[in-house]
Amino acid sequence: MITIATDFGSPYPAAMKGVLCQRTDARLVDVAHDFPRQDVRAAAFWLREVLPYFPPATHLVVVDPGVGTDRNAIVVRAGDHVLVGPDNGVLLPAARRLAPADDREGYVIEETRLESVEPTGTGTTPRAALGSDDDDGGRDRDRGPASNTFHGRDVFAPAAAAVHDADHETLAELSVLRPAEASVDLTLPEPTLEPADSPADADRAVGEVLVVDDFGNAITNVPGPFLADRDRIEANGEVVPVGETFAAVGVGERLATVGSHGYVELDVNQGRGDDAFGLSAGDRVVLERVDDG
Numbered sequence: 001m002i003t004i005a006t007d008f009g010s011p012y013p014a015a016m017k018g019v020l021c022q023r024t025d026a027r028l029v030d031v032a033h034d035f036p037r038q039d040v041r042a043a044a045f046w047l048r049e050v051l052p053y054f055p056p057a058t059h060l061v062v063v064d065p066g067v068g069t070d071r072n073a074i075v076v077r078a079g080d081h082v083l084v085g086p087d088n089g090v091l092l093p094a095a096r097r098l099a100p101a102d103d104r105e106g107y108v109i110e111e112t113r114l115e116s117v118e119p120t121g122t123g124t125t126p127r128a129a130l131g132s133d134d135d136d137g138g139r140d141r142d143r144g145p146a147s148n149t150f151h152g153r154d155v156f157a158p159a160a161a162a163v164h165d166a167d168h169e170t171l172a173e174l175s176v177l178r179p180a181e182a183s184v185d186l187t188l189p190e191p192t193l194e195p196a197d198s199p200a201d202a203d204r205a206v207g208e209v210l211v212v213d214d215f216g217n218a219i220t221n222v223p224g225p226f227l228a229d230r231d232r233i234e235a236n237g238e239v240v241p242v243g244e245t246f247a248a249v250g251v252g253e254r255l256a257t258v259g260s261h262g263y264v265e266l267d268v269n270q271g272r273g274d275d276a277f278g279l280s281a282g283d284r285v286v287l288e289r290v291d292d293g
Contacts, residue, residue: 001057002164005031005047006152007038008062015150016060016157019117023161026058038065040090042211042281044186048093049261056080060160062152063090073109073155074183075163075171082168084109084160086151089186105171106180113176114158191222199225203289209279210263216272217265218279222287224258234288235266235277246270256287
């Protein structure tokens, strides 16, 4: 299985799938192609929450604001899973969730060693017209087979096919990979708890909105146990009820709840929590205990 996750929308993922279908008979599974555009942190969060539910697979991820720059293209083996994508931190939170440090290893993709990606038709393409009669059809020999703007098709898809068809225990033997000395890291922010013993015992949590999902739920980085045994809390100065389900409050009413990912959400039953609470990804959130009476 090869999973595919991008911020491309449509139709660009189709070209990536075309390359994969040329080179491997792997089952292709879409994770998402509507991640917030160029938002590496949001993609990293969702991948961390989603990929652990897959059986061992190769995970192809392209959220790549630095496409065409000198950032590396990398492969990370995490236990029985392999992640392929840009070296901008997007792969690391999921990799840490999938396997402990002693069962992870990273590689840099040698782009110049990848087999060139070409259309299967016999006609000419605009890409070929970019080059002169004595060059390689518009491709920079120092950069390998990649266009400047679509590494998903030209670098990451061929690399994912090669990795998928290899023995994951011997990735170091693939000619298109070399060991990575270091990779760009990305860690999701942690909240401040007061007191700091445990979320369930804290009176106050200062965190932020990690992401807003398509329903408008404002997902914070405050651990769910902060809501344990509480009927209501104060969120950014406003008291709201705590509910185990959206239906714990009336339609259109606000609440705090724990999402399936285990974090506190600020939501509206059948409405948008981000609008009701005036929140966007990255905004500061202060949650406080409300004394009875």
